[in-house]
Amino acid sequence: MAKGVVPRTARRIPDATIRRLPAYLRALEAEAGQRLTSAALGVLTGFSSEQVRKDLAYFGAFGTRGVGYPAQDLASEIRHILGLDRELKAALFGAGHLGTALARYVAATHRDVRIVAIFDPDPEKAGSEIAGTAVTSLVDLEGEVERLGVAVAILAVPEAAAEPLARRLAAVGVRGFLNFAPVMLSLPPALDGGPPITIHNIDLSIELQTLAYFVQVHETASV
Amino acid sequence: MAKGVVPRTARRIPDATIRRLPAYLRALEAEAGQRLTSAALGVLTGFSSEQVRKDLAYFGAFGTRGVGYPAQDLASEIRHILGLDRELKAALFGAGHLGTALARYVAATHRDVRIVAIFDPDPEKAGSEIAGTAVTSLVDLEGEVERLGVAVAILAVPEAAAEPLARRLAAVGVRGFLNFAPVMLSLPPALDGGPPITIHNIDLSIELQTLAYFVQVHETASV
DNA sequence: TAATGTGAACGCCTTCACAGCA
DNA sequence: TGCTGTGAAGGCGTTCACATTA
Numbered sequence A, B: 001m002a003k004g005v006v007p008r009t010a011r012r013i014p015d016a017t018i019r020r021l022p023a024y025l026r027a028l029e030a031e032a033g034q035r036l037t038s039a040a041l042g043v044l045t046g047f048s049s050e051q052v053r054k055d056l057a058y059f060g061a062f063g064t065r066g067v068g069y070p071a072q073d074l075a076s077e078i079r080h081i082l083g084l085d086r087e088l089k090a091a092l093f094g095a096g097h098l099g100t101a102l103a104r105y106v107a108a109t110h111r112d113v114r115i116v117a118i119f120d121p122d123p124e125k126a127g128s129e130i131a132g133t134a135v136t137s138l139v140d141l142e143g144e145v146e147r148l149g150v151a152v153a154i155l156a157v158p159e160a161a162a163e164p165l166a167r168r169l170a171a172v173g174v175r176g177f178l179n180f181a182p183v184m185l186s187l188p189p190a191l192d193g194g195p196p197i198t199i200h201n202i203d204l205s206i207e208l209q210t211l212a213y214f215v216q217v218h219e220t221a222s223v
Numbered sequence C: 001t002a003a004t005g006t007g008a009a010c011g012c013c014t015t016c017a018c019a020g021c022a
Numbered sequence D: 001t002g003c004t005g006t007g008a009a010g011g012c013g014t015t016c017a018c019a020t021t022a
Helices: A015-031 A038-045 A049-057 A071-082 A097-109 A141-148 A159-171 A204-221 B015-031 B038-045 B049-057 B071-082 B097-109 B141-148 B159-171 B204-221
Strands: A088-093 A113-119 A133-136 A152-155 A176-179 A198-201 B088-093 B113-119 B133-136 B152-155 B176-179 B198-201
Touching: A015 A038, A015 A049, A015 A071, A015 B204, A038 A049, A071 B204, A088 A097, A088 A141, A088 B204, A097 A113, A097 B097, A097 B204, A113 A141, A113 B204, A141 A159, A152 A159, A152 B204, A159 A176, A176 B204, A198 B204, A204 B015, A204 B071, A204 B088, A204 B097, A204 B113, A204 B152, A204 B176, A204 B198, B015 B038, B015 B049, B015 B071, B038 B049, B088 B097, B088 B141, B097 B113, B113 B141, B141 B159, B152 B159, B159 B176
Parallel strands: A088 A113, A088 A152, A113 A133, A152 A176, A176 A198, B088 B113, B088 B152, B113 B133, B152 B176, B176 B198
Antiparallel strands: none
């Protein structure tokens, strides 16, 4: 292959690969050494060295044969691939315990993601502040979201509130959702040929109930 | 998800199938009608009808050709498969905002999962109560866990605390972990040929950072 | 020599197509 | 007739094996 800049759209990249990139990034940032081999990165992240090499090779040839990967440069590269070299503007919905925990966690650990607004319908919460961001009522929700340029929404709201809210947000251009409510969000497939909408669901019940299965199965299996 | 050794059952059941069972169960309980076809279940859960049929067929022939599946019976069957016909005893670690939210959510929505203990090192929290369960200090952690028969642990603790804690718990027989700390837990592979340990990680950073990728990619793709 | 980058083989899931049965 | 249950086909992702190169 010709040397130099590798086209970023050359091949289709597996979702599974994308989901491993944050782990590589975390490991690279924690190490901060000069170089790491794919084997070392594998140990740090729990993936095989072949997996590490294949994943990274989708985006270009960042390593040096016989040596390994340059930690700093590779970290920058992954940040760029994930789009974390530009600040991601997020809005949080729901200032309950879950929302509060999320806001604090993001503020404390993600320089690349900024929570630009926190919305909650409770009038008693409006005006308070969580991790440096004011809690706002839902009056003029759409106006605020558009004014702030919110790209993604984090939904920490009750089950019934999630879908109507998501629809309103999708209508004003929010294209990513991190949904903690135990419902399958079904949104219209993006208005008028606009960019697709991505939904990531985090469902505690699924995790708990599948955990129940694996714990139970292993119980019977050992007999 | 953790891989885990697969026991000898009739057929090997894909992990992906297990992860869909809670969605079927939720849909069946919400409907509560007499019968549902695989197509109807598919619409409710967002999966294809073939997928629904294949998943259910792994465990037996529950449906009637030309008719569909009996909602009540199928729900019971799925609860049995997941092991939810016996109460799952869980302990929660960390009584911060996240832990509080989790405890309340589980208490409010899961009759089949019971949080039998909440542990937190903060002496000011010990003695208080969350969702009807007392918060306990870490004194005699092992004794309490064994006495209560804790099967799974929910870890809502700081990053640094997660792995040492998990090791202590694994040593006294806890076999399932739901880990919210952003670390790859690496536990010894189950002591003396005992049952395997299952770890489910819920990592907010991974979800946020991959969401950043998809939002970004679609941006460039549409131009 | 050591470790990357990559075609090929493999295995797991999903989708397809249809046989089987109330 | 209508919908389930299931072998076969197909697709996707991981693992293997090795050619490649600093």
